[in-house]
Amino acid sequence: MKTRSKKTRRQLLIRIGIAAAIAMLLIVVVVFAGAFAPNDPYQTNAAFIRKPPCAEYPLGTDNLGRCVLSRVIYGGRTTIAATFFLVAVSFVIGTVIGILCGLFGGIVDRFLMRIADVTLAFPQMVIALAVAGILGGGLGGALIALGITMWVSFARLARSHTLSIKNEPYIQTALLAGKSTGYIVLRHILPNTMAPILTNALTQIGMTMIGISGLSFLGLGVVPPTAEWGSMINEARAYIQIAPWAVLAPAVATIITIIVFNYLGDAVMDYRDL
Amino acid sequence: MIKKIAGKIIGLIVILLILSFFVFLLLYLAPGDPAEKRLTSQGIVITKEVLQAEQERLGLLKPFFVRYGEWLLGVIRGDFGLSFKDDRPVAAKLAAGLQNTCILAMASLVFSLLISYPLALLSAMRKDRIADHIIKVFSFIGNSLPNFLISVLLMYFFCIKLNLFPVIADGSLKGLFLPMLSLSIPMISRFTRQMRSEMILQLSEDYVTGMRLRGVKERYIAVNIIRNSLGHVITIIGLQIGTLMAGSVVIETIFRWPGIGKLVMDSITSRDYPVIMGFVLVMGTIYVVINRLTDLCYHLLDPRVRT
Numbered sequence: 237m238k239t240r241s242k243k244t245r246r247q248l249l250i251r252i253g254i255a256a257a258i259a260m261l262l263i264v265v266v267v268f269a270g271a272f273a274p275n276d277p278y279q280t281n282a283a284f285i286r287k288p289p290c291a292e293y294p295l296g297t298d299n300l301g302r303c304v305l306s307r308v309i310y311g312g313r314t315t316i317a318a319t320f321f322l323v324a325v326s327f328v329i330g331t332v333i334g335i336l337c338g339l340f341g342g343i344v345d346r347f348l349m350r351i352a353d354v355t356l357a358f359p360q361m362v363i364a365l366a367v368a369g370i371l372g373g374g375l376g377g378a379l380i381a382l383g384i385t386m387w388v389s390f391a392r393l394a395r396s397h398t399l400s401i402k403n404e405p406y407i408q409t410a411l412l413a414g415k416s417t418g419y420i421v422l423r424h425i426l427p428n429t430m431a432p433i434l435t436n437a438l439t440q441i442g443m444t445m446i447g448i449s450g451l452s453f454l455g456l457g458v459v460p461p462t463a464e465w466g467s468m469i470n471e472a473r474a475y476i477q478i479a480p481w482a483v484l485a486p487a488v489a490t491i492i493t494i495i496v497f498n499y500l501g502d503a504v505m506d507y508r509d510l
Numbered sequence: 511m512i513k514k515i516a517g518k519i520i521g522l523i524v525i526l527l528i529l530s531f532f533v534f535l536l537l538y539l540a541p542g543d544p545a546e547k548r549l550t551s552q553g554i555v556i557t558k559e560v561l562q563a564e565q566e567r568l569g570l571l572k573p574f575f576v577r578y579g580e581w582l583l584g585v586i587r588g589d590f591g592l593s594f595k596d597d598r599p600v601a602a603k604l605a606a607g608l609q610n611t612c613i614l615a616m617a618s619l620v621f622s623l624l625i626s627y628p629l630a631l632l633s634a635m636r637k638d639r640i641a642d643h644i645i646k647v648f649s650f651i652g653n654s655l656p657n658f659l660i661s662v663l664l665m666y667f668f669c670i671k672l673n674l675f676p677v678i679a680d681g682s683l684k685g686l687f688l689p690m691l692s693l694s695i696p697m698i699s700r701f702t703r704q705m706r707s708e709m710i711l712q713l714s715e716d717y718v719t720g721m722r723l724r725g726v727k728e729r730y731i732a733v734n735i736i737r738n739s740l741g742h743v744i745t746i747i748g749l750q751i752g753t754l755m756a757g758s759v760v761i762e763t764i765f766r767w768p769g770i771g772k773l774v775m776d777s778i779t780s781r782d783y784p785v786i787m788g789f790v791l792v793m794g795t796i797y798v799v800i801n802r803l804t805d806l807c808y809h810l811l812d813p814r815v816r817t
Binding site: 354357358359360361362363365366367369370371372442446449450453454455456466469470473476477480483487490491494495498499502 | 525528529533536537539540541650651653654655656657658659662663665666670751752753755756759760763764774775777778779783786787789790793794797798801
């Protein structure tokens with residue numbers, strides 16, 4: 237039995253390694269988009285409208301003669317950066333609220349957890365749609381719309397883990413030794429609650445990406461001409477018969493990215509469950 | 511028990527009140543003046559007098575809470591106001607859309623269950639065999655696909671490449687198929703994953719071991735597994751209602767299915783705020799009520815939770 241769990245543990249580590257490597261590769265490509273993109277993603281070219289893939293334009297051109305590959309690479313930067321930004325902000329806000337609630341309890345805790353309950357009681361995308369729709373297009377509106385509900389899962393996790401370790405002897409010892417609350421939070425509580433919260437952040441990436449590109453697809457997120465996968469698919473969908481590559485390229489990019497991050501999240505979760 | 515149900519109903523009302531307040535606040539905070547919006551969307555030239563008269567008529571000059579109260583009373587009576595665009599009652603518009611959305615959602619739900627239940631059973635009974643691995647891989651991929659991508663790709667292959675289905679879903683049965691499929695693919699994946707883990711849990715129960723020891727055929731064990739996991743169906747449907755709503759907005763917009771999702775997207779484009787608010791209110795209410803009902807069903811069906 238022991239050898240078996242050791243084996244699956246190693247298998248899982250290999251899976252995590254591969255997924256993380258691909259994820260890193262994707263991030264490197266979009267961060268250094270300028271080095272990888274063959275052309276300027278915003279340069280229109282009337283002589284090359286909706287041209288199929290060729291040497292100069294490896295994935296063809298779109299309706300305005302822009303290089304699809306370059307736009308996919310730069311679009312990835314928008315999508316991935318927006319996703320990471322949103323997850324990071326929710327992560328920080330949620331964790332701070334969660335730890336403070338768990339640590340101090342009382343009326344503030346009850347009030348904030350009540351808000352969390354109420355937030356969870358509503359359909360996230362419906363709220364996001366209304367907020368983004370009323371705030372008008374733009375990435376900022378979309379991020380606010382999705383962020384309204386995203387902090388909750390982090391806050392709940394941080395709170396429950398803080399509660400479960402609050403009365404552990406080592407924290408009591410630190411208290412008796414006269415350490416300040418700030419010291420205890422930074423030195424003991426944060427390190428001990430980080431693992432589950434980070435795992436949660438990882439699993440949220442795929443969902444957030446779906447949300448952001450979905451809102452952009454509907455015209456409620458990133459506004460053209462800024463390259464973003466969802467809005468590119470929406471733009472190119474009108475002439476899919478003539479230039480299917482302009483839709484398929486961002487579509488494949490979206491699918492691969494989401495699958496990689498979901499896979500990574502699942503693998504890390506499985507590893508922690510072992 | 512009665513006390514508990516009463517408590518739940520009060521909780522429900524509180525949640526709905528908060529929702530209505532949120533919706534109203536959203537409109538209040540929306541950029542631009544509703545009276546102005548209304549006039550421009552009807553193509554009327556705005557002068558100061560016309561604007562003031564319109565503000566007066568819409569009751570915009572009253573204090574915030576008075577307006578909220580009046581609006582809420584109207585909503586309770588089923589009066590969601592008039593659409594900015596064509597002055598038709600929002601409630602009628604929403605009802606018409608909701609009907610089509612329900613057809614789409616129900617069809618997808620039934621279709622997804624019909625596909626995913628046997629898949630989950632097969633996957634669970636043949637755990638770690640080839641069939642299980644294949645099903646696991648597909649359900650993982652399906653779970654990672656955004657609805658809008660599935661719709662666009664399906665539309666490309668079935669409507670344009672193969673010319674099998676109409677591009678615009680016209681409300682006919684043939685038009686229903688592709689939107690339903692787009693909505694179902696991620697749902698099938700999730701149902702299969704959740705059902706599979708529930709069935710695997712059931713398979714590790716003592717009664718299964720007992721049956722196996724007595725030499726009962728796998729077929730009969732499967733029958734028991736099916737019966738005992740039926741209660742779980744309600745829970746997983748409840749979990750998917752939100753996804754179903756969000757998905758139907760995207761899919762209706764792409765396939766031009768005349769549902770509530772397409773209505774709200776059109777209203778967002780034309781800044782028709784009363785319709786957007788009505789949409790959030792109706793969808794939010796449906797979502798909250800369904801969630802509470804699944805909770806209740808779960809309690810009624812499974813005696814173990816009833817403590």
